[in-house]
Amino acid sequence: MTNNLTGPPLGPVFTVSRAVLTASILLMLMLTFGGFGGMINASYCMNTMVHNLFKTHGNAHAAANPEVEYAELVHPVLRMPRMLNGFGFWCLLVPVYMIASDGYPIAQFFLLDTHGTVPWNI
Numbered sequence: 001m002t003n004n005l006t007g008p009p010l011g012p013v014f015t016v017s018r019a020v021l022t023a024s025i026l027l028m029l030m031l032t033f034g035g036f037g038g039m040i041n042a043s044y045c046m047n048t049m050v051h052n053l054f055k056t057h058g059n060a061h062a063a064a065n066p067e068v069e070y071a072e073l074v075h076p077v078l079r080m081p082r083m084l085n086g087f088g089f090w091c092l093l094v095p096v097y098m099i100a101s102d103g104y105p106i107a108q109f110f111l112l113d114t115h116g117t118v119p120w121n122i
Contacts, residue, residue, distance in 0.1 A: 083089050
């Protein structure tokens with residue numbers, strides 16, 4: 001007596017219905033822990049939003065000093081290099097990096113030999 005889905009009979013230890021139940025339980029556990037992590041992340045974001053709103057709108061000090069300091073560098077930059085401060089450098093740098101990151105895999109696709117894969121060797 002064999003079952004086509006599970007092979008030889010193993011008795012009540014493993015059946016298809018138990019596999020579905022086990023998979024469902026594991027799925028719910030993963031979703032629970034993932035949801036818990038998402039709630040922690042959302043609480044950090046909410047804390048940041050409330051803090052920034054209070055700092056900009058919720059106290060009397062904000063009315064007297066309209067400049068809000070979100071982050072201050074420990075060692076402030078005294079002088080920005082002229083090349084990094086221009087728009088032209090970044091307009092040239094982005095296409096160079098795009099060609100480097102996208103062009104190499106595309107070139108590999110066209111230049112490397114295929115090794116008898118089914119779609120190419122019929």
